[in-house]
Amino acid sequence: xxxxxxxxxxxxxxxxxxxxxxxxxxxxxxxxxxxxxxxxxxxxxxxxxxxxxxxxxxxxxxxxxxxxxxxxxxxxxxxxxxxxxxxxxxxxxxxxxxxxxxxxxxxxxxxxxxxxxxxxxxxxxxxxxxxxxxxxxxxxxxxxxxxxxxxxxxxxxxxxxxxxxxxxxxxxxxxxxxxxxxxxxxxxxxxxxxxxxxxxxxxxxxxxxxxxxxxxxxx
Amino acid sequence: xxxxxxxxxxxxxxxxxxxxxxxxxxxxxxxxxxxxxxxxxxxxxxxxxxxxxxxxxxxxxxxxxxxxxxxxxxxxxxxxxxxxxxxxxxxxxxxxxxxxxxxxxxxxxxxxxxxxxxxxxxxxxxxxxxxxxxxxxxxxxxxxxxxxxxxxxxxxxxxxxxxxxxxxxxxxxxxxxxxxxxxxxxxxxxxxxxxxxxxxxxxxxxxxxxxxxxxxxxxxxxxxxxxxxxxxxxxxxxxxxxxxxxxxxxxxxxxxxxxxxxxxxxxxxxxxxxxxxxxxxxxxxxxxxxxxxxxxxxxxxxxxxxxxxxxxxxxxxxxxxxxxxxxxxxxxxxxxxxxxxxxxxxxxxxxxxxxxxxxxxxxxxxxxxxxxxxxxxxxxxxxxxxxxxxxxxxxxxxxxxxxxxxxxxxxxxxxxxxxxxxxxxxxxxxxxxxxxxxxxxxxxxxxxxxxxxxxxxxxxxxxxxxxxxxxxxxxxxxxxxxxxxxxxxxxxxxxxxxxxxxxxxxxxxxxxxxxxxxxxxxxxxxxxxxxxxxxxxxxxxxxxxxxxxxxxxxxxxxxxxxxxxxxxxxxxxxxxxxxxxxxxxxxxxxxxxxxxxxxxxxxxxxxxxxxxxxxxxxxxxxxxxxxxxxxxxxxxxxxxxxxxxxxxxxxxxxxxxxxxxxxxxxxxxxxxxxxxxxxxxxxxxxxxxxxxxxxxxxxxxxxxxxxxxxxxxxxxxxxxxxxxxxxxxxxxxxxxxxxxxxxxxxxxxxxxxxxxxxxxxxxxxx
Numbered sequence: 008x009x010x011x012x013x014x015x016x017x018x019x020x021x022x023x024x025x026x027x028x029x030x031x032x033x034x035x036x037x038x039x040x041x042x043x044x045x046x047x048x049x050x051x052x053x054x055x056x057x058x059x060x061x062x063x064x065x066x067x068x069x070x071x072x073x074x075x076x077x078x079x080x081x082x083x084x085x086x087x088x089x090x091x092x093x094x095x096x097x098x099x100x101x102x103x104x105x106x107x108x109x110x111x112x113x114x115x116x117x118x119x120x121x122x123x124x125x126x127x128x129x130x131x132x133x134x135x136x137x138x139x140x141x142x143x144x145x146x147x148x149x150x151x152x153x154x155x156x157x158x159x160x161x162x163x164x165x166x167x168x169x170x171x172x173x174x175x176x177x178x179x180x181x182x183x184x185x186x187x188x189x190x191x192x193x194x195x196x197x198x199x200x201x202x203x204x205x206x207x208x209x210x211x212x213x214x215x216x217x218x219x220x221x222x223x224x225x226x
Numbered sequence: 227x228x229x230x231x232x233x234x235x236x237x238x239x240x241x242x243x244x245x246x247x248x249x250x251x252x253x254x255x256x257x258x259x260x261x262x263x264x265x266x267x268x269x270x271x272x273x274x275x276x277x278x279x280x281x282x283x284x285x286x287x288x289x290x291x292x293x294x295x296x297x298x299x300x301x302x303x304x305x306x307x308x309x310x311x312x313x314x315x316x317x318x319x320x321x322x323x324x325x326x327x328x329x330x331x332x333x334x335x336x337x338x339x340x341x342x343x344x345x346x347x348x349x350x351x352x353x354x355x356x357x358x359x360x361x362x363x364x365x366x367x368x369x370x371x372x373x374x375x376x377x378x379x380x381x382x383x384x385x386x387x388x389x390x391x392x393x394x395x396x397x398x399x400x401x402x403x404x405x406x407x408x409x410x411x412x413x414x415x416x417x418x419x420x421x422x423x424x425x426x427x428x429x430x431x432x433x434x435x436x437x438x439x440x441x442x443x444x445x446x447x448x449x450x451x452x453x454x455x456x457x458x459x460x461x462x463x464x465x466x467x468x469x470x471x472x473x474x475x476x477x478x479x480x481x482x483x484x485x486x487x488x489x490x491x492x493x494x495x496x497x498x499x500x501x502x503x504x505x506x507x508x509x510x511x512x513x514x515x516x517x518x519x520x521x522x523x524x525x526x527x528x529x530x531x532x533x534x535x536x537x538x539x540x541x542x543x544x545x546x547x548x549x550x551x552x553x554x555x556x557x558x559x560x561x562x563x564x565x566x567x568x569x570x571x572x573x574x575x576x577x578x579x580x581x582x583x584x585x586x587x588x589x590x591x592x593x594x595x596x597x598x599x600x601x602x603x604x605x606x607x608x609x610x611x612x613x614x615x616x617x618x619x620x621x622x623x624x625x626x627x628x629x630x631x632x633x634x635x636x637x638x639x640x641x642x643x644x645x646x647x648x649x650x651x652x653x654x655x656x657x658x659x660x661x662x663x664x665x666x667x668x669x670x671x672x673x674x675x676x677x678x679x680x681x682x683x684x685x686x687x688x689x690x691x692x693x694x695x696x697x698x699x700x701x702x703x704x705x706x707x708x709x710x711x712x713x714x715x716x717x718x719x720x721x722x723x724x725x726x727x728x729x730x731x732x733x734x735x736x737x738x739x740x741x742x743x744x745x746x747x748x749x750x751x752x753x754x755x756x757x758x759x760x761x762x763x764x765x766x767x768x769x770x771x772x773x774x775x776x777x778x779x780x781x782x783x784x785x786x787x788x789x790x791x792x793x794x795x796x797x798x799x800x801x802x803x804x805x806x807x808x809x810x811x812x813x814x815x816x817x818x819x820x821x822x823x824x825x826x827x828x829x830x831x832x833x834x835x836x837x838x839x840x841x842x843x844x845x846x847x848x849x850x851x852x853x854x855x856x857x858x859x860x861x862x863x864x865x866x867x868x869x870x871x872x873x874x875x876x877x878x879x880x881x882x883x884x885x886x887x888x889x890x891x892x893x894x895x896x897x898x899x900x901x902x903x904x905x906x907x908x909x910x911x912x913x914x915x916x917x918x919x920x921x922x923x924x925x926x927x928x929x930x931x932x933x934x935x936x937x938x939x940x941x942x943x944x945x946x947x948x949x950x951x952x953x954x955x956x957x958x959x960x961x962x963x964x965x966x967x968x969x970x971x972x973x974x975x976x977x978x979x980x981x982x983x984x985x986x987x988x989x990x991x992x
Contacts, residue, residue: 022397070559102467103467104438104463104464104466104467107464108468108618108713114228126487135274138270138273138274139274140265141270142270142271142274145267145270161279166781167625169915181886181904182322182323182886182887182903182904185900185901185903185904186323186326186900189326189900194308195326196310197324198310198311198319199309199310199311199318199319199321199322200320200321200322200323200459201328201456201459202311202318202319202320202459203319203320204311207313207314207318207319208313208314209314
């Protein structure tokens with residue numbers, strides 16, 4: 008974080024510097040003493056321009072993205088947009104009976120609870136989850152969304168099956184065998200029998216009885 | 227640092243000269259950056275594809291059980307491609323495997339496509355006009371020659387409310403016979419008569435949401451895990467959220483429900499009134515009763531005369547746990563423990579179904595469960611309620627509320643009550659004396675009347691009595707003797723084999739109508755598909771028949787909405803008042819629970835409770851207004867052994883049970899490949915101990931014989947079966963276990979005792 012900020016500030020200073028350099032009038036014979044060696048002033052100016060226009064911005068973008076990419080794994084990352092607060096508040100509410108809350112309080116998933124269920128498996132899944140996240144960010148920052156928000160991506164049963172399939176508890180349920188093919192092909196969603204994952208869209212609508220409680224800022 | 231100095235010198239002279247070029251460059255850069263950002267966003271919007279596979283989601287209600295789950299039906303190009311639980315409905319998005327298979331129901335094979343008339347022993351295609359003309363002619367002939375009581379209607383808890391209401395009105399106020407009954411007699415009659423005798427009014431006082439508050443669940447004669455899965459899931463969620471919650475299951479079989487319960491009492495079939503009375507004994511004996519509640523809200527009765535608390539306690543003396551444990555087949559300590567948990571929990575919710583209702587003491591059992599709640603004050607608070615679960619999607623709303631049973635009239639009225647008849651004659655605008663004061667035939671007696679010719683013509687709708695009646699073999703012959711007309715969605719049911727005319731009916735979302743599920747909630751099923759070929763809705767068939775029989779003025783409402791509006795107005799003349807539940811509201815809202823007297827009323831989750839129920843007097847708190855003194859009745863109900871007692875000739879008990887993947891007799895679900903595969907063919911399940919005595923192994927063919935019939939089937943040994951009891955699932959038409967099931971019935975509710983039959987079992991060697 009600090010590194011990123013420093014890089015940004017330095018980048019801005021260097022950019023201003025570069026902007027004030029008149030490359031066309033630079034004297035190619037002029038040399039600058041750097042202490043250890045002497046290099047032509049024009050070369051130095053070009054070097055500086057390269058650093059300020061390419062290296063710093065690229066570094067900043069890389070760091071910012073790295074930060075965002077990693078940050079979104081955490082529940083905190085999701086909670087930073089206020090439209091996500093109902094999901095996160097409910098997740099962390101020990102009294103809630105939603106699927107998300109039960110996974111959280113029983114520590115069935117130890118960390119990065121949102122990301123664990125909402126990124127599909129494999130490289131593409133990771134990428135897709137990130138793209139979805141960035142789309143959310145774009146919508147959020149430009150205020151081009153309305154509450155209650157709705158997921159555009161259909162939840163993939165594989166996210167459930169990857170942990171549950173094969174466990175004795177799962178296999179003991181006849182219906183899982185009956186519907187096996189439909190579950191794997193996502194024709195039938197796991198949620199049909201296992202219920203609500205998050206607060207309903209009605210609860211998340213501004214003005215509903217639960218809205219104020221769900222929107223409380225986390226401590 | 228020297229580099230900075232040198233360049234600064236040069237720049238000084240030009241620093242203020244911002245040329246047009248600079249500005250353009252800057253603006254261009256900015257524009258490019260914004261463009262790149264917008265392009266990235268646009269790209270994301272395109273790349274994050276909406277994986278929605280359907281054109282539209284439509285709010286509907288599941289076709290199957292009495293839970294009445296709200297579902298969202300996904301349609302693409304006029305086909306049902308997806309069904310999901312409706313998260314905004316009472317079931318909060320939870321449905322079961324049967325509900326998840328609903329898309330398959332819309333493309334099931336073997337649908338009836340044309341009316342058929344039996345000619346030379348064979349059912350042959352006919353036109354609607356031909357078939358209905360024949361039906362009307364035969365009905366008219368019977369009515370004219372042998373009187374109105376020679377015809378009958380046998381309906382279903384799966385018809386829409388509008389259909390049951392119309393049939394009831396046509397037969398009782400039009401034709402003038404009370405021979406209107408149906409399959410709810412086989413599953414809900416005891417619950418209805420239990421509620422009526424205890425509270426004065428039918429239907430449960432509580433709601434499904436009570437499961438979110440109860441600390442003790444008392445499930446007796448209910449395999450909710452398999453039959454009402456979304457409700458059992460709700461109970462388990464309650465337990466997950468609140469691990470101190472106790473689930474007690476009373477069932478002779480170690481069902482899936484029992485497996486997921488904390489305490490399982492495997493009682494001997496037919497004895498559980500001993501358990502309930504014994505629990506009442508313990509509650510008084512240990513001082514766990516709620517005297518204040520009893521004083522304010524309860525009256526005692528022995529069924530004929532007033533009684534008092536002292537008489538009740540004296541009546542309970544022979545039911546001390548130690549005295550009844552042996553006959554019940556459970557330990558006295560367990561009885562005491564369960565009674566203690568029941569009485570002392572913060573809120574106790576009882577749930578029961580066919581194990582209690584399908585019994586010769588069904589009404590008594592229902593009364594006594596209600597009594598346990600009344601003496602402990604476990605009623606009228608969130609979580610505290612006696613809740614009878616319903617088997618069919620519209621037995622409550624369609625049949626019990628409309629009074630489409632042989633003894634009843636709409637809104638809780640009785641045909642035997644002259645005042646009630648007078649009220650209905652006035653409301654229906656028919657001359658005084660039109661409605662007969664003689665109760666019609668209940669299910670079993672209706673088919674017995676067909677057997678001996680008292681009933682000569684019958685219209686059977688949306689049900690398969692050939693498979694679902696007890697002692698089924700006897701009634702197959704009875705149907706042969708009668709002019710039987712069957713309206714059904716599917717070809718070749720056990721009933722149609724004995725029918726003279728078969729009419730193709732629309733199924734589920736092929737017609738519009740209202741259903742009322744187990745918690746007094748009315749919900750609307752929209753019409754989303756057209757029925758196949760010539761099939762019609764049962765309402766169309768009934769109104770057609772009404773016109774042909776000359777009752778077109780009486781049956782003036784011909785569309786679902788018109789019938790519903792009429793029925794809504796009728797309900798306003800009773801304590802069932804749901805005048806406020808309009809089609810408009812049903813389309814927008816997720817079902818509404820009655821009483822609901824006006825359009826701005828939100829509906830009533832908990833009945834008899836002030837602040838929720840509009841009929842409770844202000845300041846009363848709880849008021850059982852169904853009875854004249856506004857008190858609920860605790861009955862002294864003595865245990866009597868079932869007429870089916872095991873003997874040397876018939877040493878084992880036969881009990882039927884349901885399975886998760888199948889609905890009732892499997893007419894719909896067994897035609898869905900995956901569900902059929904999941905359950906396979908039904909077997910006779912017996913305990914390894916009994917199997918050893920009989921020399922039977924899994925896979926052997928056995929003959930199960932009772933006084934009523936003989937059934938051959940495959941045996942399977944399982945620890946789930948209690949020793950001394952043999953179990954068979956009743957969905958399988960090939961096994962058709964009901965041929966061997968006793969047709970004894972409760973003298974009050976007339977509901978047959980499917981759950982207790984004495985049988986002998988013998989290995990068959992090929």
